[in-house]
Amino acid sequence: xxxxxxxxxxxxxxxxxxxxxxxxxxxxxxxxxxxxxxxxxxxxxxxxxxxxxxxxxxxxxxxxxxxxxxxxxxxxxxxxxxxxxxxxxxxxxxxxxxxxxxxxxxxxxxxxxxxxxxxxxxxxxxxxxxxxxxxxxxxxxxxxxxxxxxxxxxxxxxxxxxxxxxxxxxxxxxxxxxxxxxxxxxxxxxxxxxxxxxxxxxxxxxxxxxxxxxxxxxxxxxxxx
Amino acid sequence: xxxxxxxxxxxxxxxxxxxxxxxxxxxxxxxxxxxxxxxxxxxxxxxxxxxxxxxxxxxxxxxxxxxxxxxxxxxxxxxxxxxxxxxxxxxxxxxxxxxxxxxxxxxxxxxxxxxxxxxxxxxxxxxxxxxxxxxxxxxxxxxxxxxxxxxxxxxxxxxxxxxxxxxxxxxxxxxxxxxxxxxxxxxxxxxxxxxxxxxxxxxxxxxxxxxxxxxxxxxxxxxxxxxxxxxxxxxxxxxxxxxxxxxxxxxxxxxxxxxxxxxxxxxxxxxxxxxxxxxxxxxxxxxxxxxxxxxxxxxxxxxxxxxxxxxxxxxxxxxxxxxxxxxxxxxxxxxxxxxxxxxxxxxxxxxxxxxxxxxxxxxxxxxxxxxxxxxxxxxxxxxxxxxxxxxxxxxxxxxxxxxxxxxxxxxxxxxxxxxxxxxxxxxxxxxxxxxxxxxxxxxxxxxxxxxxxxxxxxxxxx
Ligand code: SF4
Ligand code: SF4
Ligand code: SF4
Numbered sequence: 001x002x003x004x005x006x007x008x009x010x011x012x013x014x015x016x017x018x019x020x021x022x023x024x025x026x027x028x029x030x031x032x033x034x035x036x037x038x039x040x041x042x043x044x045x046x047x048x049x050x051x052x053x054x055x056x057x058x059x060x061x062x063x064x065x066x067x068x069x070x071x072x073x074x075x076x077x078x079x080x081x082x083x084x085x086x087x088x089x090x091x092x093x094x095x096x097x098x099x100x101x102x103x104x105x106x107x108x109x110x111x112x113x114x115x116x117x118x119x120x121x122x123x124x125x126x127x128x129x130x131x132x133x134x135x136x137x138x139x140x141x142x143x144x145x146x147x148x149x150x151x152x153x154x155x156x157x158x159x160x161x162x163x164x165x166x167x168x169x170x171x172x173x174x175x176x177x178x179x180x181x182x183x184x185x186x187x188x189x190x191x192x193x194x195x196x197x198x199x200x201x202x203x204x205x206x207x208x209x210x211x212x213x214x215x216x217x218x219x220x221x222x223x224x225x
Numbered sequence: 226x227x228x229x230x231x232x233x234x235x236x237x238x239x240x241x242x243x244x245x246x247x248x249x250x251x252x253x254x255x256x257x258x259x260x261x262x263x264x265x266x267x268x269x270x271x272x273x274x275x276x277x278x279x280x281x282x283x284x285x286x287x288x289x290x291x292x293x294x295x296x297x298x299x300x301x302x303x304x305x306x307x308x309x310x311x312x313x314x315x316x317x318x319x320x321x322x323x324x325x326x327x328x329x330x331x332x333x334x335x336x337x338x339x340x341x342x343x344x345x346x347x348x349x350x351x352x353x354x355x356x357x358x359x360x361x362x363x364x365x366x367x368x369x370x371x372x373x374x375x376x377x378x379x380x381x382x383x384x385x386x387x388x389x390x391x392x393x394x395x396x397x398x399x400x401x402x403x404x405x406x407x408x409x410x411x412x413x414x415x416x417x418x419x420x421x422x423x424x425x426x427x428x429x430x431x432x433x434x435x436x437x438x439x440x441x442x443x444x445x446x447x448x449x450x451x452x453x454x455x456x457x458x459x460x461x462x463x464x465x466x467x468x469x470x471x472x473x474x475x476x477x478x479x480x481x482x483x484x485x486x487x488x489x490x491x492x493x494x495x496x497x498x499x500x501x502x503x504x505x506x507x508x509x510x511x512x513x514x515x516x517x518x519x520x521x522x523x524x525x526x527x528x529x530x531x532x533x534x535x536x537x538x539x540x541x542x543x544x545x546x547x548x549x550x551x552x553x554x555x556x557x558x559x560x561x562x563x564x565x566x567x568x569x570x571x572x573x574x575x576x577x578x579x580x581x582x583x584x585x586x587x588x589x590x591x592x593x594x595x596x597x598x599x600x601x602x603x604x605x606x607x608x609x610x611x612x613x614x615x616x617x618x619x620x621x622x623x624x625x626x627x628x629x630x631x632x633x634x635x636x637x638x639x640x641x642x643x644x645x646x647x648x649x650x651x652x653x654x655x656x657x658x659x660x661x662x663x664x665x666x667x668x669x670x671x672x673x674x675x676x677x678x679x680x681x682x683x684x685x686x687x
Contacts, residue, residue: 195286
């Protein structure tokens, strides 16, 4: 079992994840239509790119936009959640040891205590995100089972990984569970809302281009999001 | 009944059709027929498949249901934070559902979509600025309105409006003769006070081609005279076209894309014919957006730009004041507290935020900003066609509370609104909420305070 989930299945899920993401990006760009979207993408490409980069950067900056600043509590949750989600798996020492063994390269690593902290913070943040969904009427009305499912898919690898590492009596079982959860997440990314992993950049960039080209960008206005 | 006599999927292309619609008081029969109107699900789905591209598709798919957009919408706050007014909810429950069901929806659903698209969204595009993904409900509701229109589900006034554009190439029944008569009449009327005042028609190679909103010749002809006076005093070489003088597009509010194209091409034809150096639009927000910002795309111009460089009236005023073409008599500056309404249609759709502030610095002694302002300003409540639709009057009046409170908080007694829609909405606001304020376009205010150069003064004075 261990052999299978860390062998062919891992390969398969990485392949699906990477190819899937690339396909989504290509399909997004191909599906843009200057006339239907009413944005002269190619005619004013440099203005468009300026707007796109500007928009993406400001939204990636913590509290970089008015919207982030107006919702400080949610912004903090969101930041903690996404930082943990991205940083932990890539820079975790254990993952990098495996990388090194298998493929002969590795990334920087973060201390184990930092990884633990990030993981716990991420799990706590996700609990608050779920509570927020239930508590606030304006979010509750939007929420469906699907939204919870997506959060669970994203958090499960962290919960199982944490248990396997710190508190499991049956280490092997939890490790296998952890790997399967991770693979489910990878596979789910291109096919679910988790695709926003790449489509955020596309969509944000697109509106940035809209503002950069048509909605004042060419008049030299700095407003781009 | 698949299609009614008044409410149907046909376009209003003849005067007879238009008159029949106009004769139906308040759209009583029209809306009665709408209840029976069949939905052509197949056609609807074909249209969606053809026109729902990456951008809208992705927006519908990746909306994280986070609710960050809630507060950004003035309808949400004006309606006591009613969750049904959350932008994402409004679009997911209408367009989202329509797409999910592949167009297989019934009459009741279409009417709910129409009510939502027209009474719960003014297409002000503010929510897009607050959503992490840049999901812009203003754009999406515009798209939904187009789908609804193609199936005959459009408010009565919108159907009339698009008919006007199709028949008269104007949002109102103003013919070429009416237009030219008005110009002549206004020039004569004001000539006494401003000797040499002319409204030149169809002059080729002028520096400025001036175009208007059909409401002006129809209801406030003095607006044209005021524009003429200011151009005259500024020494501009300007002209108006005999055809293609109308900038507005109710068709844009309705989602009648074919009529949008016809309307805007009419204006562009005037540009091609008269070859002006540039074009200036009157004080209207949606007219500017329709003709200058969106129009090039309907007309299929790949550059995304109108055939000649085009400006909103505020841009011309700022330039005239900056360069000294128009000089203000300092003693006549506005003394009372005054505020300025940023029109969504040229704030978030053209970035014209600094220009009005520059103008205010020349003409007002006590200028007060609303909060929030500039690109973050709220819609007056009358946008997206809402001012003119009887069926949604109540919803609009509630929506206007946000602007009312913004204005009252400044303590200003005068609101300057260089946009017809905003102007109308603020007038109605005063009527409904008795705020004790005045409101004005820029032109009448400028006329009162500009210095008339010696050589342009009436001779027999004194
Ligand atoms: S802010 Fe954007 S992602 Fe969040 S609910 Fe609103 S539309 Fe959806
Ligand atoms: S476009 Fe404006 S009115 Fe429409 S949902 Fe967004 S904020 Fe509300
Ligand atoms: S009426 Fe004025 S404030 Fe409202 S959407 Fe139009 S331009 Fe904006």
